[in-house]
Amino acid sequence: MNEPAMPKMQWQPARVVDIRVETARAKTFRLALAEAAPHRAGQHYVVRLTAPDGYTASRSYSVASPPDGSNEFEITVERLDDGEVSTFLHDEVVMGDELEVRGPIGGWFVWDGDTPALLVGGGSGVVPLMAMLRLARRTDRADLVRMVVSVRSAGDLYYAHEIAGPETTLVYTRDEPAGSSRPPGRLAPGDIPQPIEPATIAYVCGSPSFAEAATGVLVGIGMDSDRIRVERFGPSG
Amino acid sequence: MATRGFLGRRRSSDPRLPPGQYDVGSRWPVLTAEVTPRIDLAKWTFRIEGLVDRPSTWTWDEIHALPPSTYSGDIHCVTTWSKLGVSFTGVSVDTLLDAAGVAPEATHVLAFSHTPYTTNLPLPDVTHGKAWIVWEFDGKPLELQHGGPARLLVPHLYFWKSAKFIAGLRVLDHDEPGFWEQNGYHDRGDPWLEQRYQGD
Numbered sequence: 001m002n003e004p005a006m007p008k009m010q011w012q013p014a015r016v017v018d019i020r021v022e023t024a025r026a027k028t029f030r031l032a033l034a035e036a037a038p039h040r041a042g043q044h045y046v047v048r049l050t051a052p053d054g055y056t057a058s059r060s061y062s063v064a065s066p067p068d069g070s071n072e073f074e075i076t077v078e079r080l081d082d083g084e085v086s087t088f089l090h091d092e093v094v095m096g097d098e099l100e101v102r103g104p105i106g107g108w109f110v111w112d113g114d115t116p117a118l119l120v121g122g123g124s125g126v127v128p129l130m131a132m133l134r135l136a137r138r139t140d141r142a143d144l145v146r147m148v149v150s151v152r153s154a155g156d157l158y159y160a161h162e163i164a165g166p167e168t169t170l171v172y173t174r175d176e177p178a179g180s181s182r183p184p185g186r187l188a189p190g191d192i193p194q195p196i197e198p199a200t201i202a203y204v205c206g207s208p209s210f211a212e213a214a215t216g217v218l219v220g221i222g223m224d225s226d227r228i229r230v231e232r233f234g235p236s237g
Numbered sequence: 238m239a240t241r242g243f244l245g246r247r248r249s250s251d252p253r254l255p256p257g258q259y260d261v262g263s264r265w266p267v268l269t270a271e272v273t274p275r276i277d278l279a280k281w282t283f284r285i286e287g288l289v290d291r292p293s294t295w296t297w298d299e300i301h302a303l304p305p306s307t308y309s310g311d312i313h314c315v316t317t318w319s320k321l322g323v324s325f326t327g328v329s330v331d332t333l334l335d336a337a338g339v340a341p342e343a344t345h346v347l348a349f350s351h352t353p354y355t356t357n358l359p360l361p362d363v364t365h366g367k368a369w370i371v372w373e374f375d376g377k378p379l380e381l382q383h384g385g386p387a388r389l390l391v392p393h394l395y396f397w398k399s400a401k402f403i404a405g406l407r408v409l410d411h412d413e414p415g416f417w418e419q420n421g422y423h424d425r426g427d428p429w430l431e432q433r434y435q436g437d
Contacts, residue, residue, distance in 0.1 A: 008436035013238065050238060051245040058257055058317055084247045084259070092242045100238060105434065107420035108270055208267035208382060215272045225272040226353060232268050 036071040041131040042110035045103030059085040062128035066135035078124040119147040122206025205231040255428035261318035284405035290338030313428040315395040327371030350402040356415035395426035
């Protein structure tokens with residue numbers, strides 16, 4: 001079982017080539033590497049900031065863009081008021097800046113676009129799931145994917161101009177938009193598209209409390225725990 | 238390479254913080270990658286198997302009858318948070334391995350959980366007072382979200398090595414990558430050497 005030692009995954013410069021506002025608290029940063037580094041939908045990068053005296057702060061951010069063979073990828077960052085890295089990215093970084101990154105990382109919470117997938121995201125937890133939805137759409141395999149996104153209100157929805165579609169169910173927990181037929185409330189069994197094809201793997205991403213509630217709903221409607229993959233967000237400020 | 242405009246405002250001179258880590262304070266992030274299992278204490282077991290003289294299984298009551306042991310100190314997560322000055326109580330892994338009798342050719346263990354989760358550790362990292370099976374945090378029962386009813390505790394390594402919902406240790410004569418280790422994370426995970434990912 002002893003595998004050959006893997007080379008160290010190197011830090012590399014990434015230039016900020018686009019910044020888009022997603023919500024009042026979230027921005028998407030498009031980063032360009034010197035050369036293409038193919039990622040899998042669901043993987044993340046570590047971003048490292050270095051002060052002049054050598055002090056560093058690193059945080060992990062999920063990739064929101066689908067694998068597309070290019071040397072660019074996107075991360076969406078929620079601004080946490082006491083977050084050292086997220087406040088810097090939001091308040092200081094401008095187009096043309098260079099950041100250091102390492103990745104792509106992760107081999108568990110990934111979807112390669114060829115199996116049935118149920119994507120369940122809460123708030124900022126939609127980011128890695130968006131890479132999966134975008135992959136499905138760009139490869140014409142949207143039939144494989146069902147996505148349920150839970151947000152407090154319409155103003156908290158990332159990728160609002162892109163996310164809606166036949167694959168997508170939006171759940172509002174606090175304020176529902178005008179014309180919505182569903183009263184606001186937490187994710188419930190009726191929000192999950194059913195029946196769920198037996199080969200489906202569920203990808204649940206969000207805060208620990210959202211993940212706990214969402215996995216409870218999925219197990220409650222009969223999904224096997226072994227078919228549910230979870231990514232819980234820590235306070236990755 | 239300095240990042241334009243970044244000065245860093247969390248910097249701490251606390252010698253308990255390994256490189257690249259920050260103090261998370263009173264919070265305790267939860268990053269489990271699986272569905273949280275509900276384990277019935279009446280059916281809970283902990284097992285030592287593999288290269289041992291006496292494969293052994295303890296029930297909840299049996300493991301509580303062993304001499305208690307407490308760790309007081311710090312824990313470090315690979316996602317860069319550290320939690321300082323915490324205390325966990327349970328039983329030393331030495332007590333359990335001694336009861337089972339480790340074979341001389343053993344070099345590693347694979348910790349396994351009451352979920353499909355696994356993690357690999359060199360034997361010297363779980364012996365001589367370095368590892369525990371714990372069920373109390375700061376004097377209270379370990380919460381489910383933090384790995385209760387009992388988790389492995391190997392505080393000198395990144396915290397993914399401290400497997401939640403621990404079910405047992407398999408003693409091996411080789412290294413066998415576990416859940417995160419198969420997914421790009423380091424086989425040992427020493428926070429003082431920043432062994433975060435394979436190749437570090």
